[in-house]
Amino acid sequence: MNTPESIHTLIIGSGLTGLSAAHYLNKAGVDFMVLDRNSQPGGVIQTQTEDGFVYEVGPNTGVVGSSEIVELFEDLQGLCELETASEKAQKRYILKNGQWEPLPSGIMAGVKTPLFTLKDKFRLLGEPFRSKGKNPHETLSQLVKRRMGQSFLDYAIDPFIIGVYAGDPDILIPKYALPKLYNLEQDYGSFIGGAIKKQMQKKTEAEKKITRKVFSAKGGLSNLARALYTKAGKEKFRFSISDLSVQPEGENFRISWSAEGKTHAVLANHVIFTGGSFELKESFPFLEKTDLEKITNLKYAKITEVTLGFSHWKGMELDGFGGLIPSREKRDVLGVLFMSTLFENRAPEKGALLTIFMGGIRNKKISELTDEQVKEVIKREISDLMQLPDFNPELFKITRYQHAIPQYEASSGVRFETIEKIEKKYPGLLLGGNMRDGIGMADRAKQGKMLAEQVINK
Numbered sequence: 262m263n264t265p266e267s268i269h270t271l272i273i274g275s276g277l278t279g280l281s282a283a284h285y286l287n288k289a290g291v292d293f294m295v296l297d298r299n300s301q302p303g304g305v306i307q308t309q310t311e312d313g314f315v316y317e318v319g320p321n322t323g324v325v326g327s328s329e330i331v332e333l334f335e336d337l338q339g340l341c342e343l344e345t346a347s348e349k350a351q352k353r354y355i356l357k358n359g360q361w362e363p364l365p366s367g368i369m370a371g372v373k374t375p376l377f378t379l380k381d382k383f384r385l386l387g388e389p390f391r392s393k394g395k396n397p398h399e400t401l402s403q404l405v406k407r408r409m410g411q412s413f414l415d416y417a418i419d420p421f422i423i424g425v426y427a428g429d430p431d432i433l434i435p436k437y438a439l440p441k442l443y444n445l446e447q448d449y450g451s452f453i454g455g456a457i458k459k460q461m462q463k464k465t466e467a468e469k470k471i472t473r474k475v476f477s478a479k480g481g482l483s484n485l486a487r488a489l490y491t492k493a494g495k496e497k498f499r500f501s502i503s504d505l506s507v508q509p510e511g512e513n514f515r516i517s518w519s520a521e522g523k524t525h526a527v528l529a530n531h532v533i534f535t536g537g538s539f540e541l542k543e544s545f546p547f548l549e550k551t552d553l554e555k556i557t558n559l560k561y562a563k564i565t566e567v568t569l570g571f572s573h574w575k576g577m578e579l580d581g582f583g584g585l586i587p588s589r590e591k592r593d594v595l596g597v598l599f600m601s602t603l604f605e606n607r608a609p610e611k612g613a614l615l616t617i618f619m620g621g622i623r624n625k626k627i628s629e630l631t632d633e634q635v636k637e638v639i640k641r642e643i644s645d646l647m648q649l650p651d652f653n654p655e656l657f658k659i660t661r662y663q664h665a666i667p668q669y670e671a672s673s674g675v676r677f678e679t680i681e682k683i684e685k686k687y688p689g690l691l692l693g694g695n696m697r698d699g700i701g702m703a704d705r706a707k708q709g710k711m712l713a714e715q716v717i718n719k
């Protein structure tokens with residue numbers, strides 16, 4: 262057998278994590294190759310264009326929650342442009358008793374809102390004085406009820422968690438799922454007090470970039486993926502591959518795969534994996550079963566994403582980010598994003614582009630619905646929720662994800678430890694992706710840079 266080509270680093274996956282890692286390796290002049298079974302870069306990021314609509318079938322919006330995501334756009338100047346959402350994005354609706362209510366953004370609105378009970382509004386005044394939790398595995402529900410009250414859990418945190426994780430606050434553990442929130446209590450003894458103190462702290466140049474604004478890329482998120490792919494060097498990417506297998510060989514790794522009916526192999530000093538935990542067993546057959554089980558027990562929320570395009574919008578005024586639907590409301594959709602309000606040129610003038618999420622960790626049955634059943638549910642729900650006199654979208658797309666969002670629940674600590682143990686045992690192997698370090702796009706850019714730095718600094 263021929264000796265395979267040697268490369269410094271092999272990246273598995275060309276989603277945002279793999280692309281970010283590739284970008285920083287390229288900047289450092291490190292020799293690398295990227296493999297992906299998809300036929301194009303971006304992973305779940307996929308923007309499509311049809312009949313005057315520009316729509317996403319994966320993530321729709323990110324939050325500028327790390328300096329690394331801003332840095333990427335800065336490095337990609339001339340290839341793609343950061344688009345922050347219109348000011349209207351600040352208005353967010355929550356459904357209560359079948360009515361959309363704006364989530365209050367100031368003190369007066371907070372006093373008046375019908376979303377929370379009077380008792381909990383008073384109780385909130387005592388939040389800075391409540392003692393801090395001692396159980397690191399307290400669930401998000403327990404934490405929020407303890408500090409803020411049931412109605413804040415039901416009509417603020419529950420819909421927020423549906424929007425971010427398609428998840429369940431009864432299961433998610435703040436220490437892993439919302440570490441910033443968890444640390445506010447642990448470090449400052451209070452969410453409110455901690456947030457105020459953090460606001461007043463002097464920020465580094467990198468921290469100043471973290472605006473927490475809603476973002477996309479001009480023309481859609483795929484433009485970010487394509488720009489990273491182009492800048493990192495298209496020739497370093499191999500798409501539509503299958504049967505990927507990694508085996509340690511001395512201090513290196515032998516990676517083999519199939520493409521276009523042929524088997525290929527390379528030897529690499531480093532392997533960066535950026536796929537889901539469910540991919541590990543097949544791609545890394547040498548990993549011990551007992552270790553694997555501690556990683557592959559990670560649960561993922563299934564999501565059915567529906568995109569609706571209307572060339573003449575006749576429903577309610579789309580004057581905000583969108584609306585989230587608390588689980589208490591018992592509806593068949595999780596939320597609606599007003600994409601044509603947020604970003605430019607997503608729908609024809611006078612038209613509208615909506616993205617609707619269904620399913621999630623609490624409503625698994627939705628993923629079993631046929632297209633016809635999804636259409637029926639959407640027609641019923643959206644006509645009512647968006648006050649549409651008649652339901653006649655020109656664009657109707659359904660995209661299903663079996664492994665959309667990993668749920669950082671109680672087993673996460675053991676998962677993180679096990680990953681570290683494996684990385685110690687096999688120096689050169691780095692297991693990334695959204696099974697650790699956060700699920701949002703800003704987290705992915707941050708992890709991609711960190712993975713690249715680990716390789717560069719070795």
Ligand SMILES: Cc1cc2nc3c(=O)[nH]c(=O)nc-3n(C[C@H](O)[C@H](O)[C@H](O)COP(=O)(O)OP(=O)(O)OC[C@H]3O[C@@H](n4cnc5c(N)ncnc54)[C@H](O)[C@@H]3O)c2cc1C
Binds near residue numbers: 273277299502662
């Ligand atoms: C429906 C949906 C909506 C979302 N909404 C938001 C949002 O609004 N805001 C936000 O910030 N985040 C959102 N997210 C989360 C965010 O999009 C993801 O966490 C992020 O894009 C994942 O990037 P990644 O590179 O880690 O993984 P992926 O995008 O999943 O990329 C991994 C790549 O690795 C490849 N791969 C894996 N294993 C193998 C293998 N063995 N062989 C070959 N190729 C392999 C896959 O083909 C894939 O292309 C959403 C996710 C989904 C699914």
